[in-house]
Amino acid sequence: MKEWFKSLKPSDWLQLISIIASIAAIFISNMLGRWDALRQSKRQQKLNRYNNLYIPFIKFIFHEDPIPLLLANIVGNNEFDELDNLIKGNLKYLGKSSADKYYKLVNTGVPAIRNNFDKILKMAQKGEFQSGKSINMDKEAYQACLLFNDFVLEVLQESVDLAKELKLEPVGQTLLDVYSKKIRRPE
Secondary structure, eight states: OHHHHHHOOHHHHHHHHHHHHHHHHHHHHHHHHHHHHHHHHHHHHHHHHIIIIIHHHHHHHHTSOOOTTHHHHHHHTTOHHHHHHHHHHTGGGSOHHHHHHHHHIIIIIHHHHHHTHHHHHHHHHTTHHHHOSOOOOOHHHHHHHHHHHHHHHHHHHHHHHHHHHTTOOOTTHHHHHHHHHHSOOOO
16 A cells, blocks of 8 residues: 555646545535534524414513403403414424423413303403402412413513524513513412
């Protein structure tokens, strides 16, 4: 093998280097192409998450009053199923923290709300959740409202963070600011 290398003329070396450089360029080009495709795919997934979950969620919450018993008001206005369908239809887009909160809400909070639905509906229709007066509500239903508030704030925060990461205008920031001041989280 040593003798073979020694027997190569400068033009042979030039040809050999040219072949090696061509093969290396193909591999490098392929690696860069794959890396760029992966980067674009990740961005598209995040954009889909933002457009399919966060923007519709923001639109829904935008029309609600930022009151401490937001969930009770949504249930009382017969809007919960619409929101629940939005979330369930886009479950794959929830962040880890909001998914954990949604799981807790669905398994503990929603049953408490549904068990007290008639009472909550009557209270909401009378405007008791917005009046500011003391409300006599089942403790489990009240905790469910707080769990929902926590979920709403988490989703709004995720929307703002993702918008900034995607270099988009964080349209959920205003709602996050308002809701953070007006609604309570569980203790």
